[in-house]
Amino acid sequence: MNNPDLATNAAHERKLRDGAILLPVFGAFLLVSPLITVFSGITTVFGLPLIFVYVFGVWLGLVLIARAMARRLDKG
Amino acid sequence: MLSLNTLIAASLGYALLLFTIAFWAERRAQAGHIGWLRSPFVYTLSISVYCTGWTFYGAVGSAARNGFEFVTIYLGPTLVFIGWWWLLRKLLRIGRAQRITSIADLISSRYGKSTTLAVLVTLLAVIGSTPYIALQLQSITLSFSVFEGGGNANVTAFWVAAGLAVFTIFFGTRNVDANERHHGVVTAIAVEAIVKLVALLSVGVFVVWGIGGGPAEIFAKAPPEMLRGDSIFSARWVSLTMLSAMAIITLPRMFQVIVVENADEKHLATASWAFPGYLLLMSLFVLPIAIAGNALMPEGSNPDLYVLSLPLSQGQENLALLAFLGGFSSATSMVIIAAIALSTMVSNHIIMPLWLRFAPQRPETSGDVRTILLRSRRLSIAGILLLGYLYFRLTGGSAALASIGLIAFAGMAQIIPSLLGGLFWRGANRMGALLGLLSGFILWAYTLFLPSFEGGFILSQSAIEHGPFGLSFLTPNALFGLTGYDPLVHSLFWSMALNITLFILGSLLTTPRPLERIQSSQFVDVFRLDKSTGSYLVSRSATAEDLFTLAQRILGADPAQRLFTEMARQQGKAQGLPDATDKLVQTLERELAGSVGAASAHAMVSQIAGGGTVSVDELMKIADETAQILEYSQQLENQSHRLELAMQDLRAANAQLTEMGAQKDAFLSQVSHELRTPMTSIRSFSEILQDSNNLDLPDAKRFLGIIQDESVRLTRLLDEILDLSHLESGRGQLLLEPVVLQDVIEKSLNATGALLEEANVQVLNALPEAPVMVFANFDRLAQVFINLISNTVKYGRGESPKLAIAVKLSPRSAAVTVIDNGPGIAPADSKRVFEKFTRLSEATLAGSAGLGLPISREIMRNLHGDLTLKPSRHGAVFEVRIPLA
Numbered sequence: 001m002n003n004p005d006l007a008t009n010a011a012h013e014r015k016l017r018d019g020a021i022l023l024p025v026f027g028a029f030l031l032v033s034p035l036i037t038v039f040s041g042i043t044t045v046f047g048l049p050l051i052f053v054y055v056f057g058v059w060l061g062l063v064l065i066a067r068a069m070a071r072r073l074d075k076g
Numbered sequence: 077m078l079s080l081n082t083l084i085a086a087s088l089g090y091a092l093l094l095f096t097i098a099f100w101a102e103r104r105a106q107a108g109h110i111g112w113l114r115s116p117f118v119y120t121l122s123i124s125v126y127c128t129g130w131t132f133y134g135a136v137g138s139a140a141r142n143g144f145e146f147v148t149i150y151l152g153p154t155l156v157f158i159g160w161w162w163l164l165r166k167l168l169r170i171g172r173a174q175r176i177t178s179i180a181d182l183i184s185s186r187y188g189k190s191t192t193l194a195v196l197v198t199l200l201a202v203i204g205s206t207p208y209i210a211l212q213l214q215s216i217t218l219s220f221s222v223f224e225g226g227g228n229a230n231v232t233a234f235w236v237a238a239g240l241a242v243f244t245i246f247f248g249t250r251n252v253d254a255n256e257r258h259h260g261v262v263t264a265i266a267v268e269a270i271v272k273l274v275a276l277l278s279v280g281v282f283v284v285w286g287i288g289g290g291p292a293e294i295f296a297k298a299p300p301e302m303l304r305g306d307s308i309f310s311a312r313w314v315s316l317t318m319l320s321a322m323a324i325i326t327l328p329r330m331f332q333v334i335v336v337e338n339a340d341e342k343h344l345a346t347a348s349w350a351f352p353g354y355l356l357l358m359s360l361f362v363l364p365i366a367i368a369g370n371a372l373m374p375e376g377s378n379p380d381l382y383v384l385s386l387p388l389s390q391g392q393e394n395l396a397l398l399a400f401l402g403g404f405s406s407a408t409s410m411v412i413i414a415a416i417a418l419s420t421m422v423s424n425h426i427i428m429p430l431w432l433r434f435a436p437q438r439p440e441t442s443g444d445v446r447t448i449l450l451r452s453r454r455l456s457i458a459g460i461l462l463l464g465y466l467y468f469r470l471t472g473g474s475a476a477l478a479s480i481g482l483i484a485f486a487g488m489a490q491i492i493p494s495l496l497g498g499l500f501w502r503g504a505n506r507m508g509a510l511l512g513l514l515s516g517f518i519l520w521a522y523t524l525f526l527p528s529f530e531g532g533f534i535l536s537q538s539a540i541e542h543g544p545f546g547l548s549f550l551t552p553n554a555l556f557g558l559t560g561y562d563p564l565v566h567s568l569f570w571s572m573a574l575n576i577t578l579f580i581l582g583s584l585l586t587t588p589r590p591l592e593r594i595q596s597s598q599f600v601d602v603f604r605l606d607k608s609t610g611s612y613l614v615s616r617s618a619t620a621e622d623l624f625t626l627a628q629r630i631l632g633a634d635p636a637q638r639l640f641t642e643m644a645r646q647q648g649k650a651q652g653l654p655d656a657t658d659k660l661v662q663t664l665e666r667e668l669a670g671s672v673g674a675a676s677a678h679a680m681v682s683q684i685a686g687g688g689t690v691s692v693d694e695l696m697k698i699a700d701e702t703a704q705i706l707e708y709s710q711q712l713e714n715q716s717h718r719l720e721l722a723m724q725d726l727r728a729a730n731a732q733l734t735e736m737g738a739q740k741d742a743f744l745s746q747v748s749h750e751l752r753t754p755m756t757s758i759r760s761f762s763e764i765l766q767d768s769n770n771l772d773l774p775d776a777k778r779f780l781g782i783i784q785d786e787s788v789r790l791t792r793l794l795d796e797i798l799d800l801s802h803l804e805s806g807r808g809q810l811l812l813e814p815v816v817l818q819d820v821i822e823k824s825l826n827a828t829g830a831l832l833e834e835a836n837v838q839v840l841n842a843l844p845e846a847p848v849m850v851f852a853n854f855d856r857l858a859q860v861f862i863n864l865i866s867n868t869v870k871y872g873r874g875e876s877p878k879l880a881i882a883v884k885l886s887p888r889s890a891a892v893t894v895i896d897n898g899p900g901i902a903p904a905d906s907k908r909v910f911e912k913f914t915r916l917s918e919a920t921l922a923g924s925a926g927l928g929l930p931i932s933r934e935i936m937r938n939l940h941g942d943l944t945l946k947p948s949r950h951g952a953v954f955e956v957r958i959p960l961a
Contacts, residue, residue: 017161024159031151032317037309042300047292051308052363055147059154059356066158067349073161074345 020069023062030058083223083400090401091239094408097267098247098260105259113259114339116346121266122333123351124273126153126324127358128208129215129407130481132272135359137380139366143302146362148313150355152320160348164334166499167325168344169602171335178421179331183491183513186498186599187506188592193513194425197491200517201328201421202460203525204487205414207480209464210471212407213237215380217468219403222384223396230469237465240411241458248416249453257337261412265333268405273357275402279383280361282395283368287386291364298367315565319482322489328417329410336417411461419456427452471532483524486568490516493572493579502600504579505588512579516571524567527552620653623664639663743912750793754786761786796927800912803934810853810938814961817848817890821881824861828869832879835869840880848883848890849961852939857958860935860943861894863928864954868896885960889941892956900951909945 029035039054101113112118131149138146156163167182176182180201184194216236217229247260288294324330338344369382377385383403387395431448493512497504526535535544535552543551553563555570588596620640627636643663644654654660761779765771771779821843825832832839850857868879880895901909912930929943936943936956946953 020161021159024155024162027155027158028317031155032314034309036313040308044292044295047290047295049295049298051144052295055144055151056356056360059151059352062154062158063349063353063356066352070160070345070348074342 016069016072020073023065023069027058027062031055080220080223083220083397086397086401087404090404091243091408094264094267095243095246098243098264101263102247102250102260105257113263114257114343116340116343117350118262118266119338119340119343120347120350120354121269122262122337123330123347124269124354124358125265125329125333125409125413126327127269127272127355127406128410128481129212129403130208131358132276132403132406133215133219133380133383134481135362136366136369136382137378139362140370140379140382144308144363145313145316147359148316149320150359152317152322153324154352154355155317156321156324157348157351160344163325163496163499164344164348165341166602168335168338168341170499170599171338172341173602174598177336177424178417179326179328179491179495180421180425182331182335183494183498183509184425186595187494187504187509188589188595190506190510191425191429193506193509194421195429196510196513196517198418198421198425200487200490200513202418202463203521204484205328205418206460206463206467207471208484209411209414209461210468211480212411213464213468216404216407218378218381219384219400222381222388223400233465233468236408237411237461240408240415241461243408244412244415244419244457244461245454248412248419248457249450257339258416261416262333262337265409265413268409269354271405272402273354275398275405276358276361276383278395279387279399279402280365282390282392283386284361284364286392287372287390288364288368294364294367297371298363299370302367311565312562315562315568316482319485319489319564319568322492323485326488326491326495327485328421328488329413332413332417332420411464415457415460418460419453422456422460423449423452427456471529479528482564483528486524486564486571487517487520489568490520490571490575493576497579497583498596498599500600501583502596503583504596505583505586505592507586508579508581508583511582512575512577515578516575519571519574520567523552523555523570524563527563620655620660623660624653627664739911746912747797751790754790754793758783758786758790793927796931800927800931800934803931803938806938810856810935812851812853812939814849815852815854815857817850817883817892817958818843819847820852820854820857821861821892824858824865825881827858827862828865831866831869835877837869837877837879840878842880842882844883844885848885850890850958851961852941852958856935856939860932860956861892863932864894864956867928868894868898868952871898887960889957889959892958893946894954894956895948896951898951900948901945903947906945906947910943 036051036054040051043050045053104111105113135146135149138149170176171182174182174185176185178198180194180197183197184190187193213233213236217232220232221229244261247264248258250258250260284291284294288297325334365382365386366379369377369379369386373382373385373389383399384396387393387399428449431452490513493516494504494509498509522535526533527540529535530537530540539545540552542548549556553566555566558566558570561569624636624640627639640653643660644652647654649655761783765776765779821841825839825841865879869877876897878897880893882893882895884891884893910929910933912927933943936958939958941956941958944955944957946955
């Protein structure tokens with residue numbers, strides 16, 4: 001971040017930290033809530049069951065978001 | 077088919093490879109080439125010890141039986157790791173700051189270094205982990221059994237356990253410091269992590285594309301109820317996710333790799349996404365393998381072994397061997413880390429305290445403790461593996477063992493309320509943790525652990541089904557009539573409910589001890605503590621240097637030096653610091669108590685000596701502050717004392733000045749008065765002379781005579797004033813020479829002869845015959861005597877006036893007394909006679925003022941003598957003291 005404005009940087013970092021705290025809550029909402037039943041029909045995506053695609057898709061998404069966040073948090 | 081011999085050779089070869097890798101890593105680390113040994117990826121791979129043999133084989137089995145549910149075991153840890161910023165980071169920071177060695181140590185440390193808690197958690201960890209270790213042994217023996225021959229399960233299990241014990245003892249107990257990294261072990265574990273991942277992925281790829289014809293085909297074979305999600309979200313789904321999330325923190329082996337073996341806090345950032353990614357890959361092919369196994373394997377095959385049996389059934393022996401090694405890796409890595417973690421706990425919290433209590437003598441040197449610690453760790457490792465083996469022998473093969481994984485999770489999860497409460501709630505205290513843990517564990521054991529033996533241990537079969545003694549409301553799986561739930565959910569509900577309730581109530585209703593309070597803020601506010609100091613915390617033993625530095629800070633350099641030299645001398649040491657014995661600690665504490673108070677001294681010294689929690693830096697800060705405050709207050713005291721003295725001086729000076737000012741005023745008014753009198757007569761007579769034209773000559777002459785007399789008097793007065801000021805200022809250096817005292821007195825009497833005769837004064841002269849030589853100025857001394865004699869004539873008149881002059885000799889000086897028989901001088905006036913222009917009481921000196929006596933006294937002082945008024949009953953007695961020549 002080349003922005004010399006310290007206040008902006010601080011606000012940015014705070015948002016990042018808040019995001020890091022919210023990420024598992026978000027993950028839990030997607031994976032450990034009744035929401036999951038929505039994707040549990042017999043529908044298939046490219047021959048794969050929807051629930052399989054949903055769970056592993058969300059999982060992969062969480063890993064990628066966590067990776068992006070970890071890289072930024074680690075710098076700070 | 078693979079022969080048993082090939083399998084054994086492969087296992088041994090693999091084990092040898094692990095030994096070599098561990099040995100090489102250890103050597104590298106010792107040589108200082110740590111490099112990638114402590115890279116974030118090695119750290120992440122070591123965390124994969126979470127995936128044990130139970131998950132390697134069992135996940136497929138679980139998927140074959142319960143469908144998608146297996147994934148919860150991986151989702152929990154995923155959520156915990158992507159939330160690393162919130163929990164794991166804090167755990168790591170605390171683990172580093174407090175030099176935490178195990179989960180038991182963490183709980184005990186948080187709640188005021190409570191030994192009871194440490195023992196409790198250790199026992200529970202052993203109870204929970206022993207079946208788990210047995211489970212790993214079982215998974216290895218089962219995997220052997222898939223291959224032809226299979227061998228004797230018990231023999232296999234024994235040799236595996238023995239081999240693991242040797243490996244763990246060899247690489248796990250190289251250092252006493254449980255907080256140091258086991259580079260060899262961790263590297264070997266990381267290699268095993270790669271092997272098991274590659275193995276499972278290879279089997280998965282082979283199953284999906286090798287025999288299944290692609291993912292869509294595989295899933296098409298799945299029985300519909302396997303993936304039907306109507307019931308996917310259930311209490312069990314939530315419970316399992318929560319359980320695995322809690323287990324990733326509390327399982328002894330997980331705590332060991334995540335917190336204790338962590339080399340750098342930054343590695344966690346990488347692990348936060350890399351570990352969930354690893355878990356994702358590990359579970360990606362679980363479902364396809366399970367589906368393929370169900371479809372392809374004959375009826376009655378063990379689903380837990382599909383990973384092995386599927387490749388074997390397809391003739392893929394090398395793949396089967398790889399899968400076997402993957403399972404072997406999963407099982408052995410878990411056992412190794414669990415054994416290290418448990419042995420640390422057992423030896424630190426059970427064996428060492430017992431040894432210290434019952435040891436014949438206190439250890440005086442650290443070498444003793446070191447040997448005993450290492451020995452107790454090694455014994456613990458062997459003991460734990462033996463226990464696991466015995467457990468396997470006793471319950472081996474039973475279905476009970478298969479479910480033990482989740483049961484162990486649920487047991488260790490009881491630590492969570494105390495752990496999270498300890499990290500985020502300042503008010504959590506020891507009593508709450510104790511009550512919560514104990515109640516949670518009892519309920520867990522009653523509702524889940526004991527029933528898992530199916531009547532084989534403590535609880536009978538009938539008690540499990542109908543409640544003990546026929547009390548149906550105490551039925552373990554339906555406590556208080558709560559039925560219709562999965563036993564795991566049921567147990568988790570009751571145990572956690574009671575655990576959390578008692579934890580909170582206990583914390584609210586009891587008062588924590590001081591050390592608990594200190595620790596609570598050390599834990600809860602760990603991020604607020606000063607980062608820059610990177611404070612190194614005193615570990616469990618005191619060093620003389622630490623104590624000496626502390627003493628220097630508080631007592632000062634020299635006293636500390638003296639104290640320690642003296643102590644070293646008493647210990648028979650010629651030089652250097654004394655050993656940090658109890659006596660030294662006590663002595664130091666006593667010494668320090670004088671400086672900072674008994675309580676603080678005790679706290680400080682016992683913090684250093686007794687394995688405290690306050691860092692040396694912090695103690696130094698306290699000591700510095702105390703020293704500064706002491707010094708400052710001492711300075712203040714000194715200053716105020718000095719100020720008071722100065723004030724007194726100033727007050728005295730002020731009083732003197734005021735007096736002198738008053739004297740000066742009096743003097744000036746006297747002088748002007750004295751000068752005015754002659755001036756007035758001079759003026760009036762000169763006016764008469766000027767104004768009267770018909771004045772007789774005699775009258776005029778008489779007037780002129782008066783004017784002249786008055787002028788003379790005025791001149792004399794002015795001369796006297798000048799003389800006095802001259803003498804007082806000390807400017808007029810008198811020429812001093814030896815003179816004969818009798819001559820001076822004779823001359824004075826001659827000079828005043830006319831006066832004496834006129835007043836009819838009788839002079840009684842009693843001078844010694846031999847001439848007395850004094851060191852003085854002849855004229856000035858004569859002036860003094862003339863003054864005294866004329867004073868007598870003027871003021872000392874009696875009925876028949878008499879004057880007596882006597883000389884008394886002492887070794888160094890001569891004292892001349894001049895005595896008259898007049899009315900004398902009132903004692904009240906005795907001091908004032910020497911003041912300038914003093915008007916003494918009417919009776920004494922007839923209303924006159926003069927400078928005679930002040931001048932005389934000044935002269936005598938300039939002659940290094942003195943003039944004093946001696947108290948007497950009749951008449952005035954003046955004494956003139958002159959130094960002898």
